[in-house]
Amino acid sequence: MLVAAEASGDDRGAGLMRALKARLGKGVRFVGVGGEQMAAEGVESPFDIADISILGLFEGLLAYPRIVRRADETAALAVREKPDVAVLIDSWGFTLRVAQRLRRQAPELPLIKYVGPQVWATRPGRAKTLAATVDHLLSIHAFDASYFEAEGLPVTFVGNSALTVDFSQARPARLRQQIGAAASDPILIVLPGSRPGEIARMLPPFEDAVRRLKETHPGLHIVIPAAPTVAEMVKARVAGWSHRAHVIEGDEGKLDAMKAATVAMACSGTVTTELALAGVPMVIGYRLGPVTAWIVQKLLLRTKWVTLFNIAARDFVAPELIQKYCTGEILAREVALRLDDKTLRDRQTAAQYAALDKMGRGGPDPSEAAADAVLKIVAERSA
DSSP: EEEEOHHHHHHHHHHHHHHHHHHHHHHHHHHEEOHHHHHHTTTTOOOOGGGGGOHHHHHHHHHHHHHHHHHHHHHHHHHHHHSOEEESSSSHEEEEHHHHHHHHOOTTTEEESSSSSTTTTTTTHHHHHHHHOEEEEESSSSSGHHHHHHHTTOOEEEEOGGGGGTTTTTTHHHHHHHHTTTTTEEEEEEESSSSHHHHHHHHHHHHHHHHHHHOOOTTTTEEEEEEEHHHHHHHHHHHTTTTEEEESHHHHHHHHHHHHEEEEEEEEEHHHHHHHHTTOOOEEEEEEHHHHHIIIIIBOOOOOOOHHHHHHHHHHHOOOOGGGGGOHHHHHHHHHHHHHHHHHHHHHHHHHHHHHHHHHTTOHHHHHHHHHHHHHHHHHHHH
């Protein structure tokens, strides 16, 4: 059983499923919750994961009854299907509630958490909570282990799948031909997030930034790769923009766009690591609701960076424009600096690569390592 509640988790789940199939062939059957990628590998999700992809504390409170209902449905699925192991991927709030229900309703079921909460950045008490709820953690950061093992939770470091995105088949020329861009035309790739809440908050300042940039850079092409969870929402909102933006769907188009991009303007998240791998200098923005933002910044956050490669570098390799700084005017100014200065772009790209090396770029495939760990845990439990 695999459970993922958002696009990045869906991607990790699909990779793990492929690796398990390679080892077990027809001897494995999957059940659980996931998105389009996991569906393609064999998971028939009982509901759309966009329904549980929630951003922010206030929004979480409003959605709490729905989250509880979906967690109940997920636990009932496990009780009915009787899986040999459950892998709960990222999405702290939802997967924790699923784990708590599974612990009560199927106490013999091994529970594996894939991607731990970022306790080194905020809310260290979550390490103790997780240790009391699951049997094993598959971590994507080498520095995770000490925080969780101190609470008695076994940890296996498997690496970050975002560091293994394969751009070898990407064809930037194909993307340029698709949008009518010449080989030397500048391209801005805009990535507003994969959750409905992120789209609602990030597209307005991104739209304002695009409008300002098109006034000063009329030859600039705008490309927006849209995650499956929010593609229709993105297309509906972008249709009303005063300047044309090309909405791209699917992994092939996204990788083409990343390799073709001159600069990126991105919502903070997994996609920033992918962009850095593609060699794209970027400007990062993020907005939370005002109450959530105050609580996080004043009471919870333990690091001054929010982007993983900035944390690894301990520097603002890419600018982070958060909350009141995430405006169209400031975003446009930072993007324009990079559009107009190739030396700045090259310097930022090199610094991003160096930070990725610190994060483990070039290491073993995380999906393969995760599959080995899952099978080892199942075998040990069976014995």
